[in-house]
Every structure is written in structure tokens, then in C-alpha cells.
Amino acid sequence: MKFAILNGEIIERSQAKVDVEDRGYQFGDGVYEVIRVYNGKMFTAKEHLYRFVRSADSIGITLPYKDEQLLELLETLIVKNNLQTGIIYMQITRGVAPRNHAFPTGKVIPALVAYTKEINRPVEGLKTGVTTILTEDIRWLRCDIKSLNLLGNLLAKQKASEKGCFEAIQLRGNDVTEGSSSNIFIVKNGVVITHESNHFILKGITKDVILQVCSDNGLPVEERTFCLAELEQADEVFLSSTTAEVMPIVEIEGNKVNGGAVGSITRKLQELFEQEIETQCGSLADKILF
């Protein structure tokens, strides 16, 4: 039997149901997080909780739980679901209220839902790289909020999916912003370049871990806007996300990157990222093996 968290309680997953007037269901009025679990332990849990609280706060939702309380609930959920390798999905909405665009005026309690899912590391992709397409970034101007409103992201991913590609790289005008559910990095002349964390992108936790390991290992980094031409002329390209980790991109719109091979700096970052996972969560059984 699997379990889920519903409003602070752990219940049978099949019993975790929300009201038709939940504002998340009707408006996407809420925020979410995906947290990686390796060896039954959460990776970068504090960072995800911090972002969850910040995302919620930025749309005027105050979490009715303390950080430690939530962390404890999530840890219990992992144990009860016997999760080894996978994710926790967690979301909070403004709650249940009669449908009205304006926020409810009475005391409405935000609705929290969390559940787990077994997902292996995408080892094949990590070894050989993935293909991508380009698409216009049609999303709103608060992409820094991990909002439940994902239509722009879904349309981008669907376009990639229809072309048999792993991800869609989004362009706002001539500038590369991010993937539909990942951050994009390029490497040029040994410098790792990625979009600065502003309202045009979601500040990935994986992105931050990568920037940290770069700085710890003396790899030069530039956090700045870069354009399509720089993407096309890059020596290496990769994406990052909680589930995809450091994922090499070997093709963009049918054009090979680095002759279709995974680049050496990308490999180095994968190795350093695995070390970071092992430091936090213990030895990995499914290492990429270089």
C-alpha cells in the first residue's frame, strides 16, 4: 500500500482526493516542488523547502507548517512508501473556496499534497546525451515562481516529444532562457555559461549545485544571458534538473553539438555531481561509469 500526505496527515494514497473547488485544480493557483531521493534519502532537501516557501510566499500563500514539521512528514512518507530511488512530488494551493479570480477573503487553509514515485536515474541519457528542439518562450514574466500553471511549459515539451526529443530549449527573442523543465548550460572555451537567475527562468536547485561545484573546482562560470548564436557555436551544451541531473545535449534541431559526443567538461561535472549525491545520500549503485 502506498501513502500520501494530505493537509499535514499521512493517509492511504488512494484516499488522497481534493475538492473540485480547490483553486489549484481550477486556476493552477499554487506552487510545487520535486525532490530527488537516492538511497531513501532526500537530496538538497533544505534548498527545495526554502524554494517552496519562497514560491508560495511570492503568490501570497503562507505555509501552515513549519519547515521541520514538513521535513519530518516527508521523511516519514519515504519510509512508509519504502522509497529508495525516486522523487517526492509536493504542491500547495491557496485552498478550497467558491470560484472567483480574486483571492478568497475568509480564512481559507492552503491545501498541501505530497506523494512519492519510483524513478531510476536516467543513466542511458546521462551516458550518451539527449536531443532537443528550439521553441519560442511564450511563458509569463514570473518564471522564477515554481507555479502549477505550466501550460507554456507543457506546449514546449509536447513539441519536443512529438519530434522524439527529450527537451525543448526556449528562446525569448534571441536569448536562450531555459528548457521546459530544466536549465540550460553552454560551455565555450572552457567557460560554463548559464542564464542568470531572474524572472525569466526558474532558479534550479541542480543549477545551483553545478555552479557551486564549478566554483569549488576552479571551473570558470558566467551567469548571464546568452543568445541563439552562442548556443549554436557552443563547444558543449547540457541541461540540468532534479530528475535529469547533468544531462548532456548532443543535438539541437537536428544539428550535432560537439560532433554528437558528450564533452569533457560536461563529463567532469557529471562526475562531480555524482560525488555530491554520494556525499549527501551515500554510495550510488548505478554510477554513470566513464
Ligand SMILES: *Cc1c(COP(=O)(O)O)cnc(C)c1O
Ligand atoms: C523545476 C524546473 C527547473 C529545474 O529546477 P531543479 O530545481 O533543478 O529541478 C528548471 N526550469 C523549470 C521551468 C522548472 O520548473
